[in-house]
Amino acid sequence: MLTDPQSVTISGTARTLPRLEERPDTNVYSDRANGVDLFVTQRVDKKGTYRPSISLVTNDIVTDPISGLKSRVPTSITINGAIPVGKTVADVEALYVAMNAALSAGTNALLRKVLGGER
Numbered sequence: 001m002l003t004d005p006q007s008v009t010i011s012g013t014a015r016t017l018p019r020l021e022e023r024p025d026t027n028v029y030s031d032r033a034n035g036v037d038l039f040v041t042q043r044v045d046k047k048g049t050y051r052p053s054i055s056l057v058t059n060d061i062v063t064d065p066i067s068g069l070k071s072r073v074p075t076s077i078t079i080n081g082a083i084p085v086g087k088t089v090a091d092v093e094a095l096y097v098a099m100n101a102a103l104s105a106g107t108n109a110l111l112r113k114v115l116g117g118e119r
Helices: 089-115
Strands: 006-010 013-017 019-022 026-031 036-044 050-063 070-080
Touching: 006 036, 013 026, 013 036
Parallel strands: none
Antiparallel strands: 006 013, 019 026, 026 036, 036 050, 050 070
16 A cells, blocks of 8 residues: 555645545545545456556636636546556566656657647
């Protein structure tokens, strides 16, 4: 089990996320006052493939530009894995490190392109 609390820094602001829920396959760490949640899930499918995921979710209040109505909307980033039997943590870590390096190279150039709709 991960340590409690977890912490994340978003746009230079550190957030402390105490564990608020323990579900059968997911733990939820949350700063409810600031609308930040971290979901950590561990699953194994019928074929034995290990499927971990971690999602960081913010809930922000936005104003509709046409109606002027305010509503709370979630924004999330999720990292999923599909790890077959026999792969080591080091194997999978190497894939993550490679993807993270590609996305963050050149001041996040690839990440910005993908978020901007390029494929």
